[in-house]
Amino acid sequence: MSGHAAVDEEDELVSPQVSGARANQLALQEAIKELIVDRGLAPGTLLPTEAELMTELGVSRHPLREAIKALEAIGIVEIRHGYGTYVGSLSLSALQAGLAFRSARSMKGDLREIRNLLEVREVLEAGLVSRVLRSYPELDLERLAAAVVEMESAARSGEYAPDADWRFHETLYQSLGNTLVLDLLRVFWTVFNDLDGELPRGEGTPEVTARWHRDIYEALRARDEHALRAAMDEHFRGIRERVAGSVDP
Structure with missing residues (x-):
C-alpha cells in the first residue's frame, strides 16, 4: 500500500475523542455552530483551517467536509475555494428555495x-x-x-x-x-x-x-x-x- 493511500485511510478514521452521538453528522454540525457562537465570529470571519477543526472537534476529514457542505447549504458558512471557509451571511436563500418548492x-x-x-x-x-x-x-x-x-x-x-x-x-x-x-x-x-x-x-x-x-x-x-x-x-x-x-x- 502506498503512503498516499495510508493517509487517506487514516483520514477516514474517527478520532478516539469522538464517540456515540458526537460522530453523528447532526451533532458535528451543531459542534461547528457552537464554535462560531462561542467565539463570537461575525459574518465574513475566516474559520479555523480544516486541520485545526479536525483536531479541535476530534473528527476526520471526510465527516468534517460533509458537515461543512451541509452548513454551507443553509448559509451558516461560506466556502471560498482557494481561500478557506468563512462564517456565512446567514441569508434566507435556503428558506426561500424551500418555500418556493412547497x-x-x-x-x-x-x-x-x-x-x-x-x-x-x-x-x-x-x-x-x-x-x-x-x-x-x-x-x-x-x-x-x-x-x-x-x-x-x-x-x-x-x-x-x-x-x-x-x-x-x-x-x-x-x-x-x-x-x-x-x-x-x-x-x-x-x-x-x-x-x-x-x-x-x-x-x-x-x-x-x-x-x-x-x-x-x-x-x-x-x-x-x-x-x-x-x-x-x-x-x-x-x-x-x-x-x-x-x-x-
Whole structure:
C-alpha cells in the first residue's frame, strides 16, 4: 500500500475523542455552530483551517467536509475555494428555495401551502402597522409615492409593475431598522411574485393592485391607523381571493 493511500485511510478514521452521538453528522454540525457562537465570529470571519477543526472537534476529514457542505447549504458558512471557509451571511436563500418548492408543489394540489404562507405574511405585515406609524418621521414618503405612481402608470397600459410593488413594501418597513423583517418579507413577496402568472386573477388586475397600494399610502400619509389597517386588510383580501380562486364569503 502506498503512503498516499495510508493517509487517506487514516483520514477516514474517527478520532478516539469522538464517540456515540458526537460522530453523528447532526451533532458535528451543531459542534461547528457552537464554535462560531462561542467565539463570537461575525459574518465574513475566516474559520479555523480544516486541520485545526479536525483536531479541535476530534473528527476526520471526510465527516468534517460533509458537515461543512451541509452548513454551507443553509448559509451558516461560506466556502471560498482557494481561500478557506468563512462564517456565512446567514441569508434566507435556503428558506426561500424551500418555500418556493412547497408553493410550486401546492399549485398542483389544493393551494393549502400557499394559503398558509400568505397567512404568515399577512400576520407579519398587519402586526407592524402600529410600529410603522410610530416610525413616521423616518419614512421615505417620496419613495413610497413614486412607487405608487409607477404602478399606476403601468396599470394604465394593462401591465403590472413588480419592481415598484416590492419597492413600496420595502420602503414601508425600512424605517423600522429591522433587517430580519425585510429579509423575511422579501422571501414571502418573491415566492408569491414567482407564482403570480399561475394564480387565478380574481379582481387583482393591475389597476386594482395599484389602487390597493395608493390606499395604503394615503392612509399612511394621513397617519390614520384605522384607515391604514383597513387598506392593508383590503390588499390582503384581494390576494386571498386570488389564492382561493373565488370571492371570500
